Amino acid sequence: MNLEDILSNYVKQAVKSSFNVELEAVEFQATRKEFPGDITVVIFPMLRFIKGNPVIVGETIGNYLVEKVTSVQAFNVVKGFLNIEISDSHYLDFFNKNKNNKTFGLNSPKDDEKAVMVEYSSPNTNKPLHLGHIRNNLLGYSVAEILKASGKKVYKTQIINDRGIHICKSMLAWKRYGNGETPNGTGLKGDKLVGNYYVKFDQEYKKEIQDLIAEGNAEEEAKKNAPILLEAQRMLQKWESGDEETVALWKMMNGWVYEGFNETYKNLGVDFDTLYYESDTYLLGKEFVSEGLKSGVFIKEEDGSVWCDLTEDGLDKKIVQRADGTAVYMTQDIGTAIQRIKDFPDVGGMVYTVGNEQDYHFQVLFLILKKLGFDWAKNLYHLSYGMVDLPSGKMKSREGTVVDADDLIADMASTAEEISNELGKLDGYSDGEKKELYKIIGLGALKYYILKVDPKKRILFDPKESIDFQGNTGPFIQYTYARIQAILRKTDLDAISSKIITEMSLHPKEKELIKQIQLFPDVVQNAAENHSPALIANYTYDLVKEFNSFYQNVSILGADNEEDKTLRVQLSNMVANTIKNSFSLLGINVPERM
Template structure:
């Protein structure tokens, strides 16, 4: 049971014994740093139910009861309307003895309702490689999935691959025109990069044709519509939709190249999926739902045959869900895909969509439509909205100077980690293979932590060199502390598995502060799950590491005079290391055993 729950129970008992009043809840908060105490009871709300008392008198009565009748409270002080409670060393030592061997510390048993959450992230287009924007997307989505699972949810990780439409036809036409049969194997390029190359080639050829038509007397608008390469792409899309065998075969071949490229990038960045959905399979979904919605009166048909939903009473606008020619729009596909997911996974009770904040309005509309259609799970839909990632001017530009490729970004992070590590001279005695592995762990850890420590809704200015700093609020700083702890444990040549009796341990203030910090981890995981924010886990881990470093510099560990101090402090160090590793796993970050 959490300390706040224990204290609440004792306060309720105190109010019952002293005033014969049943107290529903107690308002507790962390004690301010400028006062002595571990947890504080806000007294003012109690004055509404306990008449005739002033705050100081009431605080002193409850405090005295807690000291006399519990073994949890050691002493107290009252400041105005606040009862500052000092928790006994015995409580902290017993608590630590309970958790020190708990490998699942910080996680919760699966929820009893058996409902699952589906988390969608990535969702790339098959005409180009993954880029920096995708990196923030996949890191957020994967981390939220990990956190929800730790908080007791069953989780399915999924993506929708945008594998159809004019964008892929552009790459296909350009490959047919200019590719000369080039493949990933003959070119040495990853499949997604090869297809992306021909998407760029299409754009170049398209612009050249527009310029030629304009020079011949066409307006720019006319030229854009009449350019032969664009007409070819549109005809190819029509053939694809009609099931033309040759077009479908080419589409399957080129998309196959892209999928292999995506898989390699996802593996390198350390994320995975339980289920892939493809827009080529889902783009017709939702039309039948529109018919059902018309019958229920959720949708309305205009004279031209188009179907709409009027959301103006809900503060939104009027939204089309089916065009007059019977074709669907994106919102229709999203409605159908959401419903299909619940058919595929009947235990899904909610969904998280990891999509940039430019789509905020789209998801307000989508969620409201699904609620109006009567789906109970629509009450548990969440848009994990996030801001853009910017780079300092001139840093890490792509070959085109516009979008930073995800593979290039990871390579650059590894190279930056190598450069800084070599400057600091930290890796003497490592083999080349060990160095390469460590550079990758540090580089990716720096990238992931820098992005995930920021609240998802905020825009990020990502500085690669700053992110690999071995000091401050960075991934490498935390990884270095973990490695230091592992080094300490390797040097501990005594039995540290014993459970020390409470009477044999005298807590130093730094030890107590460290146990308090460790104890916050389960609540942080729950808060991060409730708010879909990996930033809470990231910044908690940084605070824990700062607390540990303060402890490490203040008291001797292996050099302690008393054997009990040596054992207890080593056990504390080990638990901090385990907590860092568990927290970083929720962020998708690895930790090195030595560094």
């Protein structure tokens, strides 16, 4: 039980004893810096139930706490705020119990809880991953790690969009203009090679539209009747009918793309436990359309199309099967969700990491699954996120103006090298050590810059701004971790770690640092409940700011006595461990030297 829970119980007892009122909840906040105290009880909400002066109410509760709770040593009341001072022994007791726990704040999965499946990435196989995919992957991976740390079993998955007209566009362009070139022959990653042909298709398509317009066709007609588009549509029909040559081409080019994707995922530091492919799942939901028709969830129109009427739920009518009997995206997503539960019976909920342009789609999907009677549908969550923009503007895949994920990762390492050299921070490092460190700093900067922002907000990503060794950035936090490691290398940490200090007065900076560390388990749980890596990122920044204030105000290795030195070294080590744990939830590595 944490301090807030303990105090909450006693505050309720005090109010019951003194005012004969039973409170349902007690509101706490951090004590303002200008007043003595460690935690504050907000009295104002109680005045709805207790008639009286807020100062007198606060003093009554404060006196009760001092008498009943050993860790409460004093209090003061400022208007409607009861500021409580907690004894140093309380913080030392917490510190001694947890200082050598390398997994402090991180929980193992609970056997009695249902697992969660987290879907992210889910790319199309007609182009390489780009900056938008990076935000998706980083969010999905981090939320999966945070959910694990909160005590849940987690499966990471993606559905690869490997079929459809967009895939056929790349295939057709390669068939027409590729002259048999391959990734091995060109030295290009497979996903980049295929992506080039997606861009090539669009270029040729636009030329044909202009030719048709010049011949007197209306623009809309020209767009529909451009020969290259009609041929791509015929290719899709051939694929769906199982044409041997078309399927062989599709398998070959998709194989190139998967190899490219895997390289990018490795460089980005994300992984998956299981994969689903749209080519396997696009017909999955059709049997459940039949079931829904029988149960009245769906209705069939005169033309044979099947719909779900959600108007009574404040939404609209949604098609789930075309008049010709073919599936739509919604049908596929219904089937895929159900299939996943069949494949993993211990899953009780899912998180879909998809951009906010799909908010309505998931609102409809979750509602339909509930109407079909699946109890787990109440535990589905759309991790909706905003777009990522660059100072140069919006990205467009078909025009080839996207920021390629591999290029961005490489550019981040180059920018880290440039800035590190300017600051002269890596003197004495070998070339190999420098190269590895640039990668750690560059990736850390990229991940932190994206993850520190609330997922729902749009991001303007500036690579140079993200690699700054001052302020709320990944490199600033990594540098603080490395600084602590430099301190620890000058000590016999094993010998110091075993010492226990039970009676001493804490310096205010020591106390503030312990209080900040104490928050970490609750921050992890809160981040899991809100599916928000930003809470972890900004907590870590606050912890690092607190450590740097501590570092500037007290001497660690040059402390006046052995007891102070021991505590401060142990405390520094616990801060480093907490930084490492919190950054691991963001998928960020921390360097031992920097």
